[in-house]
Amino acid sequence: MSAIIEHFKTLTQIPRCSKEADKLMEFLVDFGNARDYSVEVDETKNILIRKGSPKLCLQAHYDMVCMGKAPKIETYEENGLMKAKDSSLGADNGMAIAMMMVLMDKGEELEFLITADEEVGLIGANALSFDLKSSVMLNVDTEEEAEVYIGCAGGVDINASMQDTYIDGIGECYEVAVKGLAGGHSGVDIDKGIPSAIKVLGEYLHEEGVTQLVSFYAGERRNSIPANAVAIVYSEKPLEEKGEVKTRVLNEKPQVLKEGAKALELIHTFKHGVHRQNKELGIPDTSINLAIITTDEKGGLLIETSARAMSAQGLKEISDEAVELFKSYDFDVRLEDKYPSWKPDVTDFTELVSEEVKKVFGKSKMTAIHAGLECGVISEKYPHMKFASIGPTIRFPHSTREEVDLKSVEKTFEVVLGVIQQVK
Known part of the structure; x- marks a missing residue:
């Protein structure tokens, strides 16, 4: 078993869900100090570990999406893949941290920038304040081997809320549920045909003519395609199970939301998924994830979405479209955690990385990703630096199906070592 995998297994035993990763932060600080690296932590809990006069900064994030x-x-391992039993694995971005730990064990003169809360809006990267010495940065947070990423999507969370009141319902009360769908990353998986539990449930209720809503609880994370959705509704006709939708009669008589029909119509109308394809890059250009819906006992209803686009103009267009839709249904709208796209840029550094990828994999492809990478934010803060991003093959991140190709991890680390030698 390689040192990388051993270090990664250690990381899996340290809690590091977004906004709850202090134990891993403390572990990494101690790890760097014990190997005679200088270690800094800023107010947002980003970590900078450095030795000597480095020319290269390796960058990753230490939080994970906990599913x-x-x-x-x-x-556990199966057919050369590492997976986790009934949970997300955290190879995104734990494998990169494990690679960094091996390099620290070797005493390499590098900068290691390990950011906080990337998965919930690139919070750490947005607040970076370190004095970085390196002239180039290699991000190790992408999920397809033999590819060099030179651009990424920007994004923004668009949240809509409504304060409603309750009235008496008519007919039979039902619980209607869609549970255990595949889920997936709301960026890189948004074009893979993975069904949204919210849309599946919403379409069923629309087809059945249901307009009386008691409550709606759905989705897991803003950056995950929802795998579960449950609604309590009234219906004046029997509701039968259909496909993924399960129903059961409730021997209760709760009140229904006065504007429930409007909320259900909005769910039906909302265009979840890819809105426009980027033909030049062969990836989605704009998309939006209908991520989470919750109601409360006081009549409050909250809808959380995550929009992505490969350009600032694209992000404005899809944001404006969502805001207009929500307002047309009398929802209050709030935009949060906006981050910029990283415009695709071929440089001498991306060429260098591409050559090292070719040496190891026999091929290399420069491309962009329909997901947020911290390169976009960091490049605005450090305009003198050049950036590239690589990573091992990780499938279905942000879901309980997450898996990482172990041979790909080893080969990607070979590329990292090659880049280090070339930059030296």
Whole structure:
């Protein structure tokens, strides 16, 4: 078993869900100090670990999307893949951290920038304040081997809320549920045909003519395609199970939301998924994830979405479209955690990285990703630096199906070592 995998297994036993990763932060600080590196932590809990006069900065984030039983993670291997039992694995971005730990064990003169809360809006990267010495940065947070990423999507969370009142319902009360769908990353998986539990449930209720809503609880994370959705509704006709939709009669008589029909119509109308394709890059250009819906006992209803686009103009267009839709249904709208796209840029550094990828994999492809990478934010803060991003093959991140190709991890680390030698 390689040192990288051993270090990664150690990381899986340290809780690091977004906004709850202090134990891992403390572990990494101690790890760097014990190997005679200088270590700094800023107010947002970003970590900078440095030795000597480095020319290269390796960058990754230390939080993870916790799905299923996570942060309790039990790993296993199957056909050359590492997976986790009933939880997300955290290979995104734990494998990069494990690679950094091996390099620290070797005493390499590098900068290691390890950012906080990337998965919930690139919070750490947005607040970076370190004095970085390096002239180039290699981000290790992408999920397809033999590819060099030179651009990424920007994004913004668009949240809509309504304060409603309750009235008496008519007919039979039902629980209607869609549970255990595949889920997935709301960026890189948004074009893979993965069904949204919210849309599946919403379409069923629309087809059945249901207009009386008691409550709606759906989705897991803003950056995950929702795998579960449950609604309590009234219906004047029997509701039968259909496909993924399960129904059961409730022997209760709760009141219904006065504007429930409007909320259900909005769910039906909302265009979840890819809105426009980027033909030049062969990836989505704009998309939006209908991520989470919750109601409360006081009549409050909250809808959380995550929009992405490969350009600032694209992000404005899809944001404006969502805001207009929500307002047309009398929702109050709030935009949060906006981050910029990283415009695709071929430089001498991306060429250098591409050559090292070719040496190891026999091929290399420069491309962009329909997801947020911290390169976009960091490049605005450090305009003198050049950036590239690589990573091992990780499938279905942000879901309980997450898996990482172990051979890909080893080969990607070979690329990292090659880049280090070339930059030296």
